[in-house]
Amino acid sequence: MTDRLYYADSYRTTFRARVIERLTLNDSLAVVLDRTAFYPTGGGQPHDTGVLSTLPLRENGVPVLDVVAREEDRAIIHVLSHVEAGDVLSPGDQVQGEIDWSRRFDHMQQHTGQHILSQAFVQTANADTVGFHLSDDYSTIDLNRSTLNDDDVAHAESLANQIVFDNRPVIARFATPEEVADLPLRKPPTVKGSIRIVQIEDFDWAACGGTHVAHTGEVGLIKVVRSERRGDETRITFLCGQRALNHYRTLNTLTRNLAMRLTVGVEELSQTIDRMQAEARAIRKERDRLRELLLDHEAVALVAGAQVMGPVSVVCKIFESREVEEVRRLATRIAAQPGHIALLGLRGEKAQLIFARAADLSYDMRPLLQEACRMVGGGGGGGPELAQGGGPYPVRINDALQHAADMLSRQIERRREA
Ligand SMILES: [Zn+2]
Structure with a gap:
């Protein structure tokens, strides 16, 4: 049993004691003293750290890394740093202990x-x-x-x-x-x-x-x-x-910095953030409106340059570095014009294809898309009016789109002859 000095005086940081046992605990060297000021982990409170030095005092003590209580004999085990422990601290040695006071x-x-x-x-x-x-x-x-x-x-x-x-x-x-x-x-x-x-x-x-x-x-x-x-x-x-x-x-530094960056007082932070969020919402809304407007104009320009194949006008175009959703919306806009078909491609890390046709036409977009996707090494799906797909070979997207346009052109020709 170890005499627990911290029971009587929790302010005691140094003490003298005698080593009564030297043992190995979970591969670490450890000692039991006859008395100690080191608190062992327990009751929700973590253990102390500090050093043990043999007497007479050497230059450096041995760091105490962990302290645990042994239930059966109420001994307190001081787990030591291997490096410094060496062969010092043997049973019978007089030691001086010092706990880390700031931690305690x-x-x-x-x-x-x-x-x-x-x-x-x-x-x-x-x-x-x-x-x-x-x-x-x-x-x-x-x-x-x-x-x-x-x-x-x-x-x-x-x-x-x-x-x-x-x-x-x-x-x-x-x-x-x-x-x-x-x-x-x-x-x-x-x-x-x-x-x-x-x-x-x-x-x-x-x-x-x-x-x-x-x-x-x-x-x-x-x-x-x-x-x-x-x-x-x-x-x-x-x-x-x-x-x-x-x-x-x-927290004080943080709020002061935030207030400084927003050039307001700390008390105004909350209402300033409310205002900024409202502004951001309004800006996002306006951006979405302008984006739609721009797509409308872009669709009009594409329709104006459509390739005329008898009664059908075909927009055939490849885009670079755009969002696929935007290309899809362009296709939908073009197909909103009677007699129009959009064969659109997007060349990025992959090849993506979106084909759409006006409701007044009866050409099926699916076989055209399947054929084109096969050429870029992939596949796709959708309905007869709107089909979408892609593949891993963007370098072949020109040929794929040209092939689809040729197929469509032959279909249009055949119908006109029939
Ligand atoms: Zn307590």
Whole structure:
């Protein structure tokens, strides 16, 4: 069993101890000490990092990468960096440990903040915390209610921050089961015997083995940044202290930059974006109208230059780098003229063909298109009035279109002779 120094003093960053076991854990070298200030992953709070140095002190210590608790004998295992560990840190060695304080203090801010926020949700929304997770970027609590609205969240957040402003003492201590029975614990304890209680004066009592600040003021701002329904529960994502400041700084820079780019004040951002979106909609509408107008004119010009084959006028044309939808609309416009047929091609990475005929004609576009598509190495389909297809060989599109025009010309000739 390792004596856990952080239980009594979460502000202790250095300590002296003796190595009592050296082991391998998941291929990594690890040691157990008789006492430690390193917090092991547990209770929603991640482990500490830091260094262990043999005494007398060498130049560099051995980095501690992970810390885990071993249930069966309550030992705390310090997982070490292989490179530096070498053959130092053997059983019996005296060592000095030092934890990464900025990481630890960040965890203390988030964890005490979580206790405050959880109690605030109990008091303002009758919502109990059923899950807690503290990650590198943010923390979450899961509440056993699915109907919380923005106002509910704001009320809980306000109460939580009031508790911070009160700068109330936070005391962690061990209590006997008899004492615990008289305390208004937020959740019934899961362990038997003597229980560690974290108490926020006149506000919250919780069974917890984590590391906490001494006064609520040290938590700094508690800010809920997201609230999302997950089945019967609500997940609250929040930031405390330095993390909340960093987040505020990022958002402030972002909104200021946006406002500067739009040459308006931050307060006017929302209405400015509304206006810009309305303008963009109007411009898109006008663009679509002009595009249609342009297609009308283009169709008129193509019809004017149509090849006359007896009673039928044929527009035969190949386009480069255009949208196929636009070519299709041109074909439809040409075929809207009585007696007209459009044999249009589009030469891009592939060859695409669109054939259309006026409703007053009876020539079937499908066999013409099939034949032309076969020449560009592909196929197509459609109806007798409008057929579309293509193939992978754009270099053959001229010949394919010419072939279709010739076929059509022969059909027209044959009908005239009949
Ligand atoms: Zn806790």
